[in-house]
Amino acid sequence: MNRVPLEKKVLSENDRIAAELRERFRQNGVLCLNLISSPGSGKTTLLEKTLDALPRAERIAVLTGDIQTENDAARLKRFGFPVKQITTGGTCHLDARMIERHLAGWRLDEIDLLFFENVGNLVCPSSYDLGEAAKIVLLSVTEGEDKPLKYPSIFFKSEFLVITKTDLLPYVPFDIAKAEENARRVRPGMEIIRTSCTQGDGLKEWLGWLEKRTKAQPAKAESLA
């Protein structure tokens, strides 16, 4: 009897849609960043600080994913940029089809920087390409410095690591140098910043990295007509 490798089929269909999205982003000069972490590591908070710091004239948009509630979209809409919530209804990750559906009604040629806030999970989102230019993983100091070794796939696939909540370091036994070493054992040379959104530490470096990454993005493709 022939068995259908269902998981492989789902992933290859996802990869097909993600490749189409990536091409659309390239043609429109959109830099897409996919933020991934455990629930509660501080993805929405980092996005709030980012949107608050950037001029309203910047062409930024956010798709934020959760299993239930529109809470994160409500938090992020306060800053005046286009934001849409994706509620997955149980699925533990965003997929390319969800992104495609929720982009409907937005003009990509009017967006320069597009964030995806993935569903809080260190495992499932790592298998699903969303057409992003880069994945960014967040790790808070309350999660333990061993997580890059325990969940290597997402650390291996992420271009950048943001260590969050460093203001809590006096209260938790977290060896930050070891966490960074572990991340770089999984992904040699990984870029890392240490942040505290409550204290504002590292936010300048984060915004600087974003600016550098946006500039490195190939300019909007010439008309293909």
Ligand SMILES: Nc1nc2c(ncn2[C@@H]2O[C@H](COP(=O)(O)OP(=O)(O)O)[C@@H](O)[C@H]2O)c(=O)[nH]1
């Ligand atoms: N102490 C501290 N708490 C933070 C920091 N960043 C976020 N939090 C808190 O962590 C909780 C989860 O943050 P949130 O941004 O919703 O995490 P998400 O689930 O990854 O989007 C909230 O109560 C935040 O106020 C930080 O830098 N320091």
Ligand SMILES: [Mg+2]
């Ligand atoms: Mg969130």
